[in-house]
Structure formats: C-alpha cells, structure tokens
Amino acid sequence: MIACGCEVCTSPDEKDKRLRSSILVKSRETTLVVDTTPDFRTQMLREQVKKLDAVIFTHPHKDHIAGLDDIRAFNYFQQSPVKVYANELTIQALKREFLYAFSDKKYPGLPEIDLHPIDQEPFMVGDLPVIPITVYHLRMPVLGFRFGKFTYITDANHIEPGEKKKIAGSDTLVINALRKEPHVSHYTLPEAVALAEELRIPRVYFTHISHQLGTHAAVSAELKNGMQLAYDGLTLHF
Numbered sequence: 001m002i003a004c005g006c007e008v009c010t011s012p013d014e015k016d017k018r019l020r021s022s023i024l025v026k027s028r029e030t031t032l033v034v035d036t037t038p039d040f041r042t043q044m045l046r047e048q049v050k051k052l053d054a055v056i057f058t059h060p061h062k063d064h065i066a067g068l069d070d071i072r073a074f075n076y077f078q079q080s081p082v083k084v085y086a087n088e089l090t091i092q093a094l095k096r097e098f099l100y101a102f103s104d105k106k107y108p109g110l111p112e113i114d115l116h117p118i119d120q121e122p123f124m125v126g127d128l129p130v131i132p133i134t135v136y137h138l139r140m141p142v143l144g145f146r147f148g149k150f151t152y153i154t155d156a157n158h159i160e161p162g163e164k165k166k167i168a169g170s171d172t173l174v175i176n177a178l179r180k181e182p183h184v185s186h187y188t189l190p191e192a193v194a195l196a197e198e199l200r201i202p203r204v205y206f207t208h209i210s211h212q213l214g215t216h217a218a219v220s221a222e223l224k225n226g227m228q229l230a231y232d233g234l235t236l237h238f
C-alpha cells in the first residue's frame with residue numbers, strides 16, 4: 001500500500017509484493033484474463049504474454065477494469081480486436097471510463113474491443129467453457145467464473161445457495177480473503193475458510209489479500225492442509 005510502513009509493505013519476501021488481483025487462463029487454443037487491473041501492463045510484461053484472445057470482467061470497480069486501455073498492444077500485434085465479456089453493469093462502467101474507445105469516431109491507436117454481454121448463461125471463449133456464478137460484494141452483483149474443475153471468485157462476501165451449487169464439485173477454488181477483521185464487502189479469512197469447508201473444496205487459494213492480513217509466511221503457517229495464500233505469479237496446471 002502506498003505510503004505504508006507496515007511489516008507486510010516493507011517485507012523483503014517476494015510473496016508479500018502483491019499487485020492487484022487478476023488471473024490468466026490458458027488452454028490449448030485460448031488465452032484470456034479475468035479483469036484488467038491497474039497493474040495489467042506490468043503483469044503482461046512480467047509473464048511475457050504474447051497473445052490475448054479475451055478479457056472477462058467480474059465487476060466495474062476500478063481495481064478490476066483500469067488496465068483495459070493496455071490491450072492496445074495485443075490489438076497491434078494480433079491485428080484484431082480483443083473480445084471483452086462483461087455484464088450490463090460493467091459494460092456501462094467501461095463505456096463511461098473508456099469513452100474514447102466506444103465513440104463513433106475511431107482513430108488509430110484506440111483500444112479495439114469486441115464486446116460480448118454476458119449474464120447467467122454459460123458461454124464459450126474459443127475452446128474454453130465458462131460458467132458465470134453470481135456472488136455479492138455487499139449489494140453489488142459480481143461475477144465469479146468456473147472453468148472445468150477450477151473456480152475463481154474475487155470481491156464477494158455473500159453467495160446464494162443456488163450459486164454455491166455451481167461451485168461445489170470444483171477441485172480448486174480461488175476465493176477472496178481480505179483480512180481477518182470484518183469488512184463490509186469482502187470475505188474475511190475465517191469466512192473464506194468456512195465457505196471452502198462448507199463446499200468441501202480440496203484445494204483452496206486465497207486472493208485479493210490486504211496488507212492487513214499479515215505476511216505470506218506468517219499466515220501460511222496458520223492455514224490448514226489444502227488451503228494456501230495465492231501469490232503473484234502462482235501457476236496451476238490442470
């Protein structure tokens with residue numbers, strides 16, 4: 001966190017250097033990211049991503065959409081628009097925040113977006129089947145996504161029983177856990193642990209971690225088998 005001198009923010013451990021939350025999902029044919037954070041450019045450069053077919057958005061908060069302009073490099077090298085999948089709430093925000101990209105007057109160098117509205121219905125991105133899961137971030141509906149046996153949920157603190165059923169049966173769940181103390185719109189670590197246990201998920205990673213949670217090493221030592229803190233650059237194979 002900017003201007004913070006706490007133990008986490010000054011830690012020399014690379015796993016305590018946390019950029020904003022996002023994932024890249026790659027299959028044989030398709031590469032997509034879930035959310036374009038303000039750190040999207042840094043993340044794409046770090047991971048040397050050479051191709052991006054699509055962006056799927058969870059919700060319109062700035063820490064999840066701000067990096068969208070930087071898809072321009074992929075437009076340039078791929079000579080095509082990048083597909084963007086978002087619900088109506090997020091589409092409205094994208095059109096506000098990136099007005100120039102949606103204007104009728106196009107000029108060279110604009111981010112080129114091929115917009116696909118999504119809602120509750122499963123959809124395909126190339127060869128990747130995607131199941132949207134509606135979760136709640138206080139009162140805001142946010143989309144989580146299930147890809148086969150892998151489910152990614154960020155920015156939530158409530159999930160209705162019917163949506164929980166869509167998560168059950170996953171063998172890996174990434175779920176937000178902001179800190180230990182209560183928060184108005186994010187799961188705490190104990191709440192996220194309880195949800196994972198309720199759904200009997202064998203492998204769980206916590207993401208969207210605040211510096212207030214503690215260091216990677218200290219919190220990792222407290223976690224039960226099968227539960228881990230996610231960290232920047234973590235790669236999972238399926």
Ligand SMILES: [Zn+2]
Nearest residue numbers: 004006009211
């Ligand atoms: Zn701090």
Ligand SMILES: [Zn+2]
Nearest residue numbers: 059061137155
């Ligand atoms: Zn949010």
Ligand SMILES: [Zn+2]
Nearest residue numbers: 061063064155
């Ligand atoms: Zn967020």
